[in-house]
Amino acid sequence: MSEPTSTVNPEELSGYLASRGWRREGTWRGATVWSRESAGRVLIPSSLEYPDDSELLDEAVRKLAMFEARPQEEILLDIAEPLVDVQSYRLQPETPSGTIPLPSAVKAVQGIHDVLKFSARTVEAGPQLLFRDRRSKEVDGFLQGVRLGTTTPGSYIFHARVPVAPPGPDPLFGAPVVGRHVLTVLHTALQAARQAAAQVVELDRPPGVFDDYVEQGVSANLCAALAGLGGAGRNQPFEVTFSWARDEPVNLSPAPIAFSAPMVRAISKASSELEALAKSETGTITGRAETLRGRVRGEAPRIKIQGELRTASGVYRRAVWVVVGEADYQRAFHAQINERVLRVSGRLVPDQKRLELRPDGGLEILPRQ
Template sequence: MRNVSVADVSSYLAATGWVRQPEGWRGAAVWVHEGDHEILVPGADYLADGPRRLKETLSLLARVEGRSVEDIASDISSPMADVQWYRAPIVPMDGEFGLVDAVTALNSAHAALSAAARAALDGPRPVFDGTAPKAVRDLLARVWIGPIVPSADLLTVRIPLDGENSGDPPLARRTLTLLQRATLLLREASAEVRRTGDISVFDDTVRDGVSADLCVALARFAGTDPGTRFEVGFRWARALPSEVPARTVVFEAETGTLLRRVAHRLRRLHRESASVTGLIGTLFDNGGEDRFRVHVRGEVAIGDGEPRGSIWVRLPDEAAYDVAVEAHRNRTLVRAAGTLKDVNGRRELIATSFHTVVDDRSEES
């Protein structure tokens, strides 16, 4: 409470639906909420009745919002922090944390943010290997947990938006926006699997930031019981509003087990994935079943394996083949990405994406 200022209280009330009245009362501002509640905010900090007014304000807000006084006070005093929270079997209950659960929950919250931040910074991938970039490590170093209070059953994670120079919007906001979208897609895909049994629906979620790392982190919040549901919530800093609505994502029973299966699948896809950037040396289309293939020489990356210098690429359709013909004629660099497949004893890249690349090297070649 010592960190809560009059200005912060006023900005919080304005952002949460309270309306300031034209007339004050003995120097205090009068705020009303839907005509049923009234709050008096002192005209300045450190007035004699300031602490009493502040306690009254926080108590009323706690009743109106159904949240703890401590949680609301933290929100008021941190206008430039986005908030993520978890309600799950392994988070605090009645203000207490089991040691194993505490370690698991904090590590999982850290892993989920790290996976989302790496996807927001460097682009989505099915698996993130190696040490996180410095910008991600710096972001995680500024995150804090809490408050943990007896009246709440949440693990609250606060991500400051200030103190970084990593773009507009800042990396912290891009991270949490991506994480919210990824959790929504995971929930939708989980519901689809329950209807159809087809786990491959998760494959397309990778381009939106889903990774094996994120799936494992979220799965841990289900606890040791695979049938336990859990929730992930998001709120945006009031000093930096977002056009993306804040959401609460509820994962139904047995989602934890499913997400572990998805993580295993994404790791396998990662091992079987490949991409190539280079020049087309050979075009092949026999007009029959063996169509739309090109041989590309350049920089080939194959999953976790050693790089190669060339590979046959099977293009997705005739339109992509037309692009390849033009690129071959003009000596233009191309990039293809997809999965590996053995075809007639030869390792080929089955492209899911294919496009030309603007690069000065094409002229030099």
Template sequence: MIPDNLVDSIHSLKPDSIANYLRSSGWTESSLDENISLWHRPEEEFESFELLQPLTKKFRDYSQRVFELVESLTNFEKRAFEEVLDELSNFHADVVKIRVSHDDVESGSIPLDDGVRLFEKTRELFVSIAKSTFSKKKYFGGGKLSEEIANYLDTIRLGQTERGSYIVNLIAPIELIPQDQNDFDKVSVTRSVTKTLARSLTAIDSSINDFKSTNSLTAFDSAVEKGVSANLCDAILGLSGDQRSRNINISISLSQTEELSEEIKLTHRFEVDALPYLEKASEYYKDNYVIPNKTISGLVIKLTHEPNEDSGTVVIDAMVNDRQKNVTVELPIDEYWQSHRAHKRQQPVEVTGDLHVTPKTAKLLDGRNFKAFGDNDLFPDQE
């Protein structure tokens, strides 16, 4: 008898999904008639293994026969029944499992607000990756989704949640692409997005390690071409909960419907201690970050000083992370007048501080080690 909790799942299995799974797993088919197929193993040591598959749901005992087939397949593969059933059900789909772990979700439940947030951030994760599949950017603003991305998102289904901390299943069906002899390299949109997801998660993890070694925000630059964006970082941060207290595991299961032309990492883990680095990456991609102890140099292009004030503000045209920025810095009055003279003479100045960059401004805080260059030492090395 089929357990009550499996009746719907068993009955929903399609004959072609079962057949494709068996064929891809090395089983050989011998058709008995148009309604039944007999499958067996080609290996001599397994010649006694046989599976009887009904090819139409018109049989009154279709569900029972499929249940028995899955049981036999489970025994042969030595795997859990539910695991085999999931793969049969999702044979034509890439599946992404997002697992969050912490003491407060070990029972398989999650606080309501965090549960809502988890599903919202899961959608944001897929939106960001879909966008990055078609266009690589540090940050995607709002606006209407393209028709191609909207159509892809419409195909994604939420699978049943699982115990084991708290697990969300995302099922992305692979659309079948007709191929002729001159067109073997087409890749479905689903598989393209799945590959971007895998590449981007690998890239941001690698960039975090590079940042730890160099303490330079430019360590995050190379990840953008792999599909990483501020939106992706924010989505992962959101998956960890409002308090950012949960570890995150993202695992990918690829459909065998479509061949994979390259190796990609399918399991990814972000511990809680990696989350501050994701936040740094996100702010950097949004052009909102701080570079401590940064030395800038360049020509003074603007000066401001109020009467009777013992300081003044100068704006320096400087290079910051390979981009030209107008950097504002407040200087003591003596250094301000040195800047004034340098400005008149079109000679560069140099100053060190904590550089705060936003999309529209750049400001050097706690300016120190000021130097105005004379005629004999023009154009110092830029950092």
């Protein structure tokens, strides 16, 4: 009797089938019957004992590749690596399927690198408007463990394979920089960036709306990386899909997170604005009080002013949190009731979850016009 030749592990293949929605339907001549609606049936032997066992396993992989419209090599990788999360970046360049302009490809690879890098930095240091210092050895170590796969048919698709291990509790900022923590934070940040971009595109909100999503992992750096995925300034649509490791399931949606061309344009603009503001030292905000927040846990009172922010880098339509004393807080309260316009000048403080202004003088209530 000749030895079986397949390199597929029957137990790992069975685990893969179960994770993809296939069901056991009994046995046939010692092999387990697996089925899935519209995909037919496959036979999986319990072990590699007979020569035709290899044929059954290879046939199962061929059926899976046809059903999932993916190369067999990619299927085999997923079967053999049950503790790897896979991120798929589907770009849509205006070239034949499977090709991409060279400048766009360079930008895309750099974009994938930076998307993962700044998500890792968010895990390590917490959310920030703009990351400026050098990345740590822990972040470098994480990036070294990520493997970028070759493209597959269907526009131009990159696959980033990120090891889950070591598994741990739900991610908190300041947690170890490991794959599952980084991708969980990134999943939240991408959804937040898409929501912010949708508000700009669909509701005509200013780019300042991105400020409201910094605490969810959106930064100037992440926005710049996402703009790079849009193709070297060409603002082309793309989508990102997360396929979670089957041995460490997570309760997050596997649905693609899609960015339209107008969204990419909005994200690119937000990136430039966020970076310029984070580097601005002083500014003046003129507008109406939108939100008032009294003293909380020892923090000084704050008011959120929506209007026109002037800095050395330009003029922006946005909302800014202004730190005030008790007297100015009361004055802002009455100004809000009476719908009066406020003006405050001072120092901009970007090194935290939101852009804040620390006044160098008092709060000015402008006369009615």
